Amino acid sequence: MPRYKLTFEYDGTGFSGWQVQPEARTVEGVAEEAFSTLYQQPVDLIGQGRTDAGVHAMAQTAHADLPDVYTAKRILHAMKGLLPDDVALLQIEKSDPQFHARFNARSRRYRYDVHTRPSPLNRHRYWIVNGDIDESILTVCAGKIIGKQDFKNFCIPPDTEKMTTECTILFSEWKSFPSGFGFTYHIEGNRFLRHMVRRLVGGMVHTAQGKMSIDDFESLLNGPEQKQKAFSAPAHGLTLMEVKY
Known part of the structure; x- marks a missing residue:
């Protein structure tokens, strides 16, 4: 599967941070749920790092390996309906297969x-x-x-x-x-x-x-x-x- 670079914006007020946690609402958790709904299979996101509960983001980046069945435009449109109002997928683009959101960040x-x-x-x-x-x-x-x-x-x-x-x-x-x-x-x-x-x-x-x-x-x-x-x-x-x- 091709690898994609993702950029999110979110209001951190209603989240327990970025990283998935048991019994807690997190940005990564709701984003993975939205992508899993779109592709009808589990999707794992890897963020560039975690933000704490209450912290906001204008451009949080992550990467994911996704089935090559939708265009970037189609994914962006679908995420508008699948993500809650306090999270938005701003950009998605195919990346190098070795791209890593965390380890490649300067x-x-x-x-x-x-x-x-x-x-x-x-x-x-x-x-x-x-x-x-x-x-x-x-x-x-x-x-x-x-x-x-x-x-x-x-x-x-x-x-x-x-x-x-x-x-x-x-x-x-x-x-x-x-x-x-x-x-x-x-x-x-x-x-x-x-x-x-x-x-x-x-x-x-x-x-x-x-x-x-x-x-x-x-x-x-x-x-x-x-x-x-x-x-x-x-x-x-x-x-x-x-x-x-």
């Missing part, structure tokens, strides 16, 4: 949105933060993240000791909202650990609010592993924007 890009005043319309998209945030400190902290570093204090410990906690960050920048009532954080790296972006955001925002010093932030970044990890910002402010190959 980098991933995320954004995180922080709002500094109540916003009922955006409560599932933004982290609503009380109190002032010093943008200049956000900028300083963001710059310290760039490069190859060990993010052991900004993640949930890996499932195995053989898995490294080193990642290479290619881009890290905060931008203020035009309204002046919030900030968006953009980050791109070769790989990310569980809760890593959320803990980086939480640590930077707490530093910019004076709840910890820049030296404290640097000690989490460059120092030995600590029992008290960086604060994890809420999942709903995070969106996977792009996976580059």
Whole structure:
């Protein structure tokens, strides 16, 4: 069977993350169910990585080996009726038989949105933060993240000791909202650990609010592993924007 590269968009509010889990509604689970219905046989999707419960995606990629019976246009049309309203298949294309959504990815890009005043319309998209945030400190902290570093204090410990906690960050920048009532954080790296972006955001925002010093932030970044990890910002402010190959 030919291999296909798939690109999904989803609102993570009603999901327990991307990866299939017993007794839980997941993006991968509903997508596999939709494809299995279309092809009348089990279909297994392999994602580029997992997103946590509540995290959104503009362009989550996956691959699947599918029977060569439908055109890409026909599959896209069918998925509009088979997928729930909070998931969409944006693109499907035949790929090299050896293509792997996870292992062939060169980098991933995320954004995180922080709002500094109540916003009922955006409560599932933004982290609503009380109190002032010093943008200049956000900028300083963001710059310290760039490069190859060990993010052991900004993640949930890996499932195995053989898995490294080193990642290479290619881009890290905060931008203020035009309204002046919030900030968006953009980050791109070769790989990310569980809760890593959320803990980086939480640590930077707490530093910019004076709840910890820049030296404290640097000690989490460059120092030995600590029992008290960086604060994890809420999942709903995070969106996977792009996976580059």
